[in-house]
Amino acid sequence: MRRFAQAFVDMDAFAPGLPDHLVLALASAVQRYNIGKGCQAAVLFATDGDDPSITDMHWGLVPRWSKEPSTPYTTVTARLAKAPASRLFTSAWQHRHCIVPMTGYYKWDRERKPPWPMFVQRQDGRALLAAGLWERWQDEAGQVLDSFTVLTDANRDIPAPLSQDGPLFVAPQVAMDWLNGTINTPAALKARARTDALEAHYVSKAVRDLKRDDYTLLEPTSPDEGHADGTVAWDGDGLDEDED
Known part of the structure; x- marks a missing residue:
């Protein structure tokens, strides 16, 4: 998973169980339809025993030991089985859990030739809550960057x-329970x-363009209907893990 959406129409988008103030904040958040690597996204997190809150974070975890507010590694996702022992994620696993709410996410159908993107969501239309890790990077001048990764399995x-x-x-x-550290393995x-x-x-290949960020990206389409959305023909060359 390398792209997802956060477009919550109202509080009814969430199943019961989250505190009302968090649901209200998410329902009022900026609607984003094409979140990719390096983009901002709304994330639920908690620090030092405080109650959970919501803030925008950079997608692609930057380890706190990094010399720069960036990393050459692929850190938008982290494998569940490997994250606790990974130098990239071990500190966050031990101390900084988060939840990434999603309307749904984009994933490429590689069985098709050429490959084509699909949008995955709950059948009932409610939000998905993905477990993740977050990190706070800070330089000597006090510049701070909060970033996150999504756990996969x-x-x-x-x-x-x-x-x-x-x-x-x-x-x-x-x-x-994940946010407060009750779950730790x-x-x-x-x-x-x-x-x-x-x-x-299936959705439009326009999702490949991070400059596109509107509700039309979620609309169903057919790979056999051509390119009415203005995208160009494409044979799948260059499709990599960033577009899986």
Whole structure:
């Protein structure tokens, strides 16, 4: 997963279980339809025993030991089984859990020739809550950058023909336990992960352009209908993990 959307129309977009003030803040947040690497996204987090809150963070975790507010590594996602021992994520795993709410996310159907993007969401249209990690980078001058990564794992509930691997989704109460550190091992998180019924539909290849950020990106389309959206024909060359 390398692109997702946060476009919550109202408080009804969320299943019961999250505190009302968090739901209200998310329902009032800026609607974003094409969040990619380096973009800002609304993230639920907690610090030093404080109550959870919401802030915008940079997508692509920057380790606090990095000399620059960037990293050459791919850190938009982190494998659940490897994250606790990874130098990139071990500190965040131990101390800084977060939740990334999503309307849904984009994933490429690689079975098609050429590949084509699909949008994955809950069948009931409610928000998905993805478990993640966050980090706070700060330089000597006091410049601060908060960034995050999304945890991923195998997921048999991802609709065919998409590969069955993606974000680790949790229920609202589990999300709160993740934020407060009650869940602290991969096995414990995986055991409490929950995927409500998911569905997926083809969308425009315009999602490849990060400058595009509007609701039309979520509209169903057919790969066999040509390029009415203005995108150009493309044979799949250059598709890499950043567009999976």
